[in-house]
Amino acid sequence: MAPTFVGYPKVFVVDAEGKPLLPCHPARARKLLKSGKAEVLRGSPFTIKLKYPVSTPVGSLRAKVDDGSRYVGIALVNEHTGEVVFRGVLVQRGDVVRLLTLRREYRRGRRYRIVRHRPCRNRARQQVVPFPSVRQKKEAIYRVLADLAKIAPISGVDVELVSSGVKNPALPGKSTREKVLNRDGACVLCGSTRRLQRHHLVPRSKGGTDTPENQVLLCAECHRKLHAGGATLDRRGKTFAWVAHAVLGKAYLLALLSRFGEVRVAEGWQTKEWRESLGLPKSHTNDALSLFLPGGPLKVFGPEYLIWPLRRRRWEGNPTKTCEEKNGFRHWDVVRAVRAGKVVFGCVRSLKARAMTLRTAKDDNFEVSYSKARLLHRPRGLAYMPVW
Template structure:
């Protein structure tokens, strides 16, 4: 009887069999083959209908099983790549990045906020370097532990990489709740590739050009170097005399200097007027785009476009509103959300995590716990436990790493634990 459960030779998989129903040429030889095989194996001749039934039930069971397997693997897999319903907007600043998530079909904002970007890496690495130098100073000879004279390919300065990783960690967490269909990323305020073809698409070119020049000038007058002045463009060779609208023919000047140039009081010194974008900054952006594209396609926009969309939508100039603007591109969105503050918890390398095996716990609180602190005046402070002192005082820091409160006794009534060991903290 066991033969009934084995896949009969010559029987096509159910799917193709069903397709072949009605086609005598295909169905007949298959069934004949089954009967012949069964006889040769000294098994009772099988009614083709029985074989069909057993096979199909076996198949469907197998089918069910494989579906379960598929479900499991879907759960294990981080995401359905690009299959989500949500469009993410990312507007990156120096200290924080704006993020917004919009439901692709309804146009409803489901999340908006800022991601705090760490800015202490440069300082911490300098400390580490000095500690190591100090340690080495006491030795006559200390062998190299590793070759740090050659950088690996794709190396990005740690101070830049950590900011991209902050963004990525928050997005990967949010993507579990809101599977992304697309990322819209404001790469820079201007598109450097569009600077080489002057007068292409007039208005667009002008806006892009202006942002590029402001970037080159560092928001200062390129003659006197003063800030907080209304800035203007001065064409070195006037347009009327055949001058071009390229960056190398334009100076960014304040009103006074501009007047001075035209009156002949100020002579322009020869300067390098090329617009250059730091290679390390570009490397960081490329890294972020590559990592994002593993989750969903990435669309790149530029600051001059964002400004136009934001103004059209009547949004404020905040990082999260810019993130909404680059998703909606001037179209209406429904936004009933409050901005959130996201904070990617620092990843502790294994060696560092190993160094303190004893977890100090005071009053049910540990280092790194996210807490609400209820003050006597009724206000609530939100932060995380920075540490305990030897004398038992507790320090709570806010998300920018600033101390918000220090107290000597933990009262469970005043200090409420919100989260322990979060990867990403989202504070609304």
């Protein structure tokens, strides 16, 4: 059964002692605010704080994570009622490798510039596993869930792990060789059934996977001609490079997610079957909310969010950030702007003399006027931007 999408979002609630409660209807939150029984705690996601403690909170939510290399789908689902109270896409940082390389070059330059040269000490350092570029992506997922756990009662996590092995049951056969042989049956160029060999569309040396999607069946003669340049094959393979970061940190991610309770793991082909049973298109949030479907129909509340993990350490005297605040706006502020009669939500990217640019869902450099923008939320460690 297809899920029902509701336009208004659920309001997160915490009591006077900071314990997270189940989200409530916006009308109920409005009455609590008007009567003075609650106050606004944060703007995005919108959360209110009660002025009295709740001794016996009822209910819990389950976090759903669709892990990925660049984008990670996250959802909070009440499995008893089928309500999806939060869904968003975490945009992972892609500059960590470049910054680590730059830091290494700075260290090397400082070491060789001093008069009294000291020997290199990097061989005495222990290698951190997983690598820092991989570890920061897994820790970013944990940062988002830890932040949501402050306003939502999370009792467990369901996660889809990226896999590069032979896991797809759609093709008959146990091994990769059997799956390719049963799928093609003969040489894809000449149709011969003698002296068949497997050919990797993307070579393993260039990041190609050993999955059936990256292999085709060729006869020995066509295989030789293809490598010699005498034949062409109009097919695209599957590379392993885009899933390298997601695959390497599986154990580290599961260890982090176990802090929230029970962790259930699913494969990609299972998520696809669950998502297609709901009739949803392919997206990161749809994959996340489809994990381990509850018994009843799903009811999705509110908009989808784009989440950016901000850098924890500020670079004092950064020459590229000469303007910290202008006309009451700062970098990464979530604003609501109007341009050409259309309402746009975005995060502040740059502050110019006459206008500022925003990161939006469709444009990473959207320019708006200061007078046409209104501040909605000032993030501290994570920037949540609604996508209406």
